[in-house]
Amino acid sequence: MPIAITKEDLRSIKTVKALDGAMFSLLESRSFRTITIKDICEEALVSRATFYTHFTDKYDFLKWWLVRVCPDNLVNKDDSYEVMEQKINQFINGNKTLIKHLFIDADSWTLDALFDVFYIIMRMTTDKTTDGLANPKYIVISNFYIGGMIHYIMWQAKNNFPQNVTAMNNYLYEVIKTFQEWN
Amino acid sequence: MSKIRAKLEQVKSLKNGKGIQHLLNEAYKIVGNPMILHDMDYKLIAYVEGVIVDDPLWNELVQTGGIGKNTEGFIMQEGFIDDLANSNGKAAFLKSETLMYDRISKLVDNGHGVSVGELWTFEVNEPFEANDTEFIDAVGELISKELAKDQFYLKYGQAYQSTIMRKLIEGSIEDRRFYSVHVANLDRDLKDNIYLAVADTSQCNSPAHTNLEYFTDIFQRTRPAFKYMIYDNCIIILMSTDGTILYIKNVLGKLYGLFEQHNIYVGISSGFENLYELSKYYAQAVKALQSGLKSDGSQRIFLHNDED
Numbered sequence: 001m002p003i004a005i006t007k008e009d010l011r012s013i014k015t016v017k018a019l020d021g022a023m024f025s026l027l028e029s030r031s032f033r034t035i036t037i038k039d040i041c042e043e044a045l046v047s048r049a050t051f052y053t054h055f056t057d058k059y060d061f062l063k064w065w066l067v068r069v070c071p072d073n074l075v076n077k078d079d080s081y082e083v084m085e086q087k088i089n090q091f092i093n094g095n096k097t098l099i100k101h102l103f104i105d106a107d108s109w110t111l112d113a114l115f116d117v118f119y120i121i122m123r124m125t126t127d128k129t130t131d132g133l134a135n136p137k138y139i140v141i142s143n144f145y146i147g148g149m150i151h152y153i154m155w156q157a158k159n160n161f162p163q164n165v166t167a168m169n170n171y172l173y174e175v176i177k178t179f180q181e182w183n
Numbered sequence: 184m185s186k187i188r189a190k191l192e193q194v195k196s197l198k199n200g201k202g203i204q205h206l207l208n209e210a211y212k213i214v215g216n217p218m219i220l221h222d223m224d225y226k227l228i229a230y231v232e233g234v235i236v237d238d239p240l241w242n243e244l245v246q247t248g249g250i251g252k253n254t255e256g257f258i259m260q261e262g263f264i265d266d267l268a269n270s271n272g273k274a275a276f277l278k279s280e281t282l283m284y285d286r287i288s289k290l291v292d293n294g295h296g297v298s299v300g301e302l303w304t305f306e307v308n309e310p311f312e313a314n315d316t317e318f319i320d321a322v323g324e325l326i327s328k329e330l331a332k333d334q335f336y337l338k339y340g341q342a343y344q345s346t347i348m349r350k351l352i353e354g355s356i357e358d359r360r361f362y363s364v365h366v367a368n369l370d371r372d373l374k375d376n377i378y379l380a381v382a383d384t385s386q387c388n389s390p391a392h393t394n395l396e397y398f399t400d401i402f403q404r405t406r407p408a409f410k411y412m413i414y415d416n417c418i419i420i421l422m423s424t425d426g427t428i429l430y431i432k433n434v435l436g437k438l439y440g441l442f443e444q445h446n447i448y449v450g451i452s453s454g455f456e457n458l459y460e461l462s463k464y465y466a467q468a469v470k471a472l473q474s475g476l477k478s479d480g481s482q483r484i485f486l487h488n489d490e491d
Contacts, residue, residue, distance in 0.1 A: 015265045037456060038375065049367035050268045052457045053359040 015054065016068075018044040023065050027098045032062065033105050059113045066117040084121065089165045089172075092153065096161055103150075103157040111150065118146045145175065187314055190214075194321045199328050203229045206329065210322045215309035217241075220291065220326065222300045223343050223365065225250045236305050237283050259360050263288065267301070268367035274302075274316035274323065287316055289323040290368065294331020296407070297340030298368045302326065344369065345412040348421065351461035352414060359459065366458050372408065373423040376454040378434075379461065380420040381468040383476075388446045398445070405437045419465070420449075428454060431484055442483055448476060453487045 022044035026035050037058050041048050055061040092099050106114070122142055149172070156163060163171075193213045197206060207218050211231045219230035219241055227244045236242070240258070243250045250258075258264060263277050267288055274289035284305040290298040302323050304315075330336040347365045356362050384398055395413045402411055402418065410421040424434045428451060432439050442449060450472025452464035467487040475485025 014262050015269070018269075045269060046265075047269045047271065047363075047367045047370065048456060049370040049458060050265055050363050052459050053265075053268070053363035053366065056457070 015044075015046055015050055018046050019051075019061070020065065020068060022046075023061075024069070024098070027101045029101075031101045031105050032058075032110055033107055037061075059109045062110065062113045063117055066114070067120065086165075088121075089168050092156075093161075093165045096157075099153065100157045103154040106154070114150050115146055118149065122146060148175070187312075191317055191321060194318050194325075197322075197325055199325060203326055203329050206322070206325055207231050210318075210325075214304065214315075214318050214322070216304045216307055216311075218302060218304045218322070219244060220300050220302045221249075222339065223298065225255070228300055234307065236307055238286075238305055239282075240303070241305065255361065259358075264361065264364045268363040272298070272371060274319035276311065276316065285311060287311065287319045289316075289319050290364075291323045291326050291330070293333075293336040293340040294327045295337060295340060296372065297344055299330060299336050299340045299343065300326075344410060348410065348412045348419065348461070349414060351458055352419070352465045354462040356459070369410065369421070370458055373421070374425045375423070375456070376425065376427065377421065377423045377456060377458070377464075378428055378454055379452045379464045379468050380422060381450045381465070381472050382418040382420060382442070383448045383450075383472060384418065384445065385416070386446050386448065398447075401441060402438060405441060406435070409438075428486060431486070435484075439484075448472060448483055448485070450475060450485045451487060 019040065022040050026039060026043055035058065037048065037051055040046075040058065040061070041051050051061070055064065102110070102114075119142065122145070152168075152172075156168070190213060194210060197209050197213075199206070203220060207220065207229050208231060211217060211234075217231040217234040217236055220228040221244055222228055225244070227248045230241075230245060240250065240254060243254055261277070261279050261281070266275050266277050267290060269275075270290070272290055272292075274287050277286045277288050279285065284307055286306065287304045289302045291300040291302050293299040302319065304319055347362070347369055350356050350362075351366070351369075359366075382398075382402075384395065387398075395416070395418055399411045399413060399418055402409070402420065406422075408422075412419045420438075422434065428434060431451070435442075441447070450468040450470070452467040452471070455464050471485040471487040474488075475482060
């Protein structure tokens with residue numbers, strides 16, 4: 001189950017800003033797989049102990065960071081699936097290098113972290129329209145959909161984004177319609 | 184720039200030997216802003232008298248000799264603890280949106296590499312400039328020289344470090360945010376790969392074998408870069424290396440000779456980075472030692488094996 005991550009946590013604002021900037025900077029230049037906690041700490045000028053005060057490992061940090069960098073309205077409960085997808089895809093479109101470094105050559109723990117974050121986002125937008133996790137159909141469909149979306153983004157990244165955002169939205173919207181019909 | 188250099192030279196030329204109170208008073212005359220020093224438990228050590236500082240931390244320390252939970256929580260919420268933890272032992276600017284004064288803070292060690300106190304200076308009279316941290320670093324170093332002469336602070340440093348290690352081994356830290364500066368202190372001189380060793384002296388072939396403090400002292404003098412404590416009738420050694428533990432004799436250095444000389448057996452954990460996981464690696468080291476003592480009489484150092 002995904003770990004609950006909220007933006008209202010009490011971590012030091014300065015540490016947060018420093019780590020945020022460090023992650024952006026590092027992911028612009030190399031893959032997440034090759035980034036170590038030492039790299040993150042040196043880039044952010046944060047001590048190793050401070051890092052471990054707030055996070056258990058780099059994957060825990062990745063989950064926190066992904067929720068943080070997503071635009072605030074990405075996790076808006078009032079958004080429909082279509083709007084949510086548009087926002088995700090726009091984020092991807094605006095940060096292609098970063099996405100490549102995150103998705104290409106991702107290890108299993110990175111994929112787990114990505115899955116958890118997508119699950120949180122999806123849950124926030126669907127809890128209002130369905131009985132959420134109580135619905136066994138939802139569990140199957142959401143896992144299937146999120147797994148597919150992650151691998152689709154991975155395919156896009158590996159092939160240098162051959163499909164543009166509009167095309168991605170259209171294809172994924174067709175999948176979402178099927179999901180909605182199931183509900 | 185020459186004015187700043189002159190001021191720094193004045194600070195550095197302050198003479199030791201007349202106590203910390205005297206040092207703070209003299210430094211205040213040069214630096215222009217009041218200073219206060221407390222130990223790692225927030226117990227007041229000394230402060231510049233005769234100055235009104237409208238600050239909750241200053242007032243509580245001066246009036247009560249310590250601080251309560253509310254102020255501890257406030258310090259944490261302000262991010263001061265993280266700032267200090269990230270400062271790598273150097274003076275750090277601590278800015279606040281809610282308090283009247285900005286401040287500079289520096290951890291002060293006891294002359295033996297263990298932080299035993301925190302020196303604060305408040306922007307009461309003179310506005311801070313970028314290099315004011317250099318002055319506070321210099322004052323902190325002078326205070327360390329004073330503390331180095333005082334056996335109390337040597338013992339306090341050892342006790343403080345042991346307390347933090349024990350809490351980590353026992354996993355009893357409830358709020359990591361409050362302990363980040365203490366854990367950062369412990370972590371500061373450790374290299375990339377940390378290892379925990381448990382040394383069993385019960386089979387020592389000298390009459391001193393019951394005196395764990397004796398061996399801890401010897402180990403400390405032989406390999407001062409490592410950190411030591413007595414726990415559960417063994418000596419815990421926190422050591423680190425940039426490489427791996429494979430060349431264990433290189434890592435242990437002269438300690439290895441001491442183990443051989445006194446018939447001491449040692450279990451060592453696998454490598455790690457996160458001191459908050461110390462309990463897990465303590466268990467590994469203990470298990471390695473126990474398995475090793477049962478299985479083989481020829482070896483002295485037993486490394487954790489994932490297959491155990």
